[in-house]
Amino acid sequence: MSTVDGRVIKVALLGCGTVGGEVVRLLTEQAEELAARAGARVELAGIAVRRPDKHPELPPELVTSDVAKLVTSPDVDVVVELVGGIEPVRQWLLDALKAGKSVVTANKALLAEHSAELFEAADAAGVDLYFEAAVAGAIPLLRPLRESLAGDRITRVMGIVNGTTNYILSAMDSTGAGYAETLEEASRLGYAEADPTADVDGYDAASKAAILASLAFHTRVTASDVHREGIADVTASDLAAANVLGRTVKLLAICERVTADDGTESVSARVHPVMIPRNHQLAGVGGAYNAVYVEADAAGELMFYGQGAGGAPTASAVLGDLVAVARNRVVGGRGPRESAHAALPVRPMGQTPTRYHVSLDVADRAGVLAQVAQAFAGHGVSIAAVRQRDANDTASLVVVTHLAPDAALRSTVDDIAELDVVNQVVSVMRVEGEDQ
Numbered sequence: 115m116s117t118v119d120g121r122v123i124k125v126a127l128l129g130c131g132t133v134g135g136e137v138v139r140l141l142t143e144q145a146e147e148l149a150a151r152a153g154a155r156v157e158l159a160g161i162a163v164r165r166p167d168k169h170p171e172l173p174p175e176l177v178t179s180d181v182a183k184l185v186t187s188p189d190v191d192v193v194v195e196l197v198g199g200i201e202p203v204r205q206w207l208l209d210a211l212k213a214g215k216s217v218v219t220a221n222k223a224l225l226a227e228h229s230a231e232l233f234e235a236a237d238a239a240g241v242d243l244y245f246e247a248a249v250a251g252a253i254p255l256l257r258p259l260r261e262s263l264a265g266d267r268i269t270r271v272m273g274i275v276n277g278t279t280n281y282i283l284s285a286m287d288s289t290g291a292g293y294a295e296t297l298e299e300a301s302r303l304g305y306a307e308a309d310p311t312a313d314v315d316g317y318d319a320a321s322k323a324a325i326l327a328s329l330a331f332h333t334r335v336t337a338s339d340v341h342r343e344g345i346a347d348v349t350a351s352d353l354a355a356a357n358v359l360g361r362t363v364k365l366l367a368i369c370e371r372v373t374a375d376d377g378t379e380s381v382s383a384r385v386h387p388v389m390i391p392r393n394h395q396l397a398g399v400g401g402a403y404n405a406v407y408v409e410a411d412a413a414g415e416l417m418f419y420g421q422g423a424g425g426a427p428t429a430s431a432v433l434g435d436l437v438a439v440a441r442n443r444v445v446g447g448r449g450p451r452e453s454a455h456a457a458l459p460v461r462p463m464g465q466t467p468t469r470y471h472v473s474l475d476v477a478d479r480a481g482v483l484a485q486v487a488q489a490f491a492g493h494g495v496s497i498a499a500v501r502q503r504d505a506n507d508t509a510s511l512v513v514v515t516h517l518a519p520d521a522a523l524r525s526t527v528d529d530i531a532e533l534d535v536v537n538q539v540v541s542v543m544r545v546e547g548e549d550q
């Protein structure tokens with residue numbers, strides 16, 4: 115029987131790949147415990163895959179390729195979506211919500227573009243939309259933002275939210291391993307997206323940043339609002355330049371509440387490589403692990419850490435959501451709805467305050483430093499530290515700035531590159547954290 119009265123919650127699973135396969139395993143192995151925790155048996159009503167013939171491990175009576183039929187089947191209470199991508203998934207989930215099914219999804223790409231529409235459909239039907247697995251895999255992060263911190267005022271969310279790029283940067287930093295071989299390994303381990311350029315070019319992290327900023331600041335932020343740079347341009351020179359200063363490079367998502375001098379607030383959301391001191395807590399986060407700091411007025415600083423990618427860790431978050439949905443169905447309640455009441459404007463990247471590390475190869479003669487310093491001053495950028503090392507007739511000059519609008523820093527670097535005394539701009543990267 116497929117009704118809540120019968121204490122059975124029927125689940126349609128869409129996608130049975132890296133994550134979906136683990137969801138099936140855990141649902142089967144932990145059926146008794148899940149029933150006790152949810153207050154109802156949680157049973158599969160169907161599993162939709164692209165190629166049913168490729169899944170001899172699944173019960174044939176459950177497997178289908180007819181997703182549209184499965185998501186609106188009267189037999190189904192909850193749709194768990196683990197296919198990925200935007201279309202046709204968006205339409206399947208809208209159809210499911212309209213038909214009164216709650217939805218659990220790990221699909222950050224979809225949520226970062228269409229969560230408003232999905233929340234509206236969930237509201238209209240009085241059903242749930244849960245997506246803990248969409249950001250930072252196993253780590254409970256969205257539930258704390260949506261529920262535990264709902265009474266606080268969050269000012270910043272910053273961290274490592276993409277396992278694939280963290281795996282690659284960690285390996286490049288520690289073993290000097292090549293980029294391509296490390297990416298291949300990350301794909302083999304099930305961390306990378308179906309198209310790994312989504313990871314490498316920062317799209318995956320930007321989608322997650324949009325979701326985090328939306329929840330943290332009660333504002334609709336979409337992926338296109340997020341400034342995005344991936345790791346494809348991070349070179350061995352960047353890592354070497356970082357190393358000289360006792361730093362390392364991480365791809366960070368940074369979502370901030372920015373308050374202007376006149377007190378008006380805006381939201382800044384960005385994803386880009388960042389140099390951080392080696393003694394920064396994020397520097398020690400290796401492999402496919404994720405770590406996210408949340409700063410809130412009353413709570414202070416919180417840190418969330420754990421496995422951000424991979425089949426089983428992600429399935430853990432999916433199962434947690436599934437139990438929450440099942441419980442809500444059993445008692446007749448609902449989980450949190452969309453909270454976008456603050457509707458803050460999104461601040462363009464050029465106006466966002468950042469700090470730069472600039473490593474230059476310059477001519478070793480009098481007046482060079484003055485010319486470089488003049489370029490910074492010309493854009494109103496204040497210098498925090500300068501370090502010079504001589505080698506034959508050239509010198510290496512490293513400048514770290516104080517906070518300045520990102521556009522001013524960018525223009526400064528453009529001007530410096532044009533100076534006759536500058537042989538080469540070796541590395542330009544944003545900086546977070548103070549050296550101890």
Ligand SMILES: NC(=O)c1ccc[n+]([C@@H]2O[C@H](COP(=O)([O-])OP(=O)(O)OC[C@H]3O[C@@H](n4cnc5c(N)ncnc54)[C@H](O)[C@@H]3O)[C@@H](O)[C@H]2O)c1
Nearest residue numbers: 129130131132133162163164196197198220221423424428
């Ligand atoms: N792998 C991870 O570490 C991880 C972590 C967090 C979130 N996610 C998200 O979870 C989702 C699934 O990721 P995955 O790594 O398991 O992907 P995957 O490629 O391993 O699996 C995708 C599944 O979807 C099925 N599918 C694809 N197109 C279909 C169609 N048109 N009709 C029916 N079935 C179709 C495939 O048959 C496959 O079973 C994605 O949204 C991804 O972003 C993945």
Ligand SMILES: N[C@@H](CCO)C(=O)O
Nearest residue numbers: 276277278305307423
């Ligand atoms: N491809 C993603 C999966 C987890 O969302 C990552 O590497 O982090």
Ligand code: NA
Nearest residue numbers: 246249251253
């Ligand atoms: Na999570």
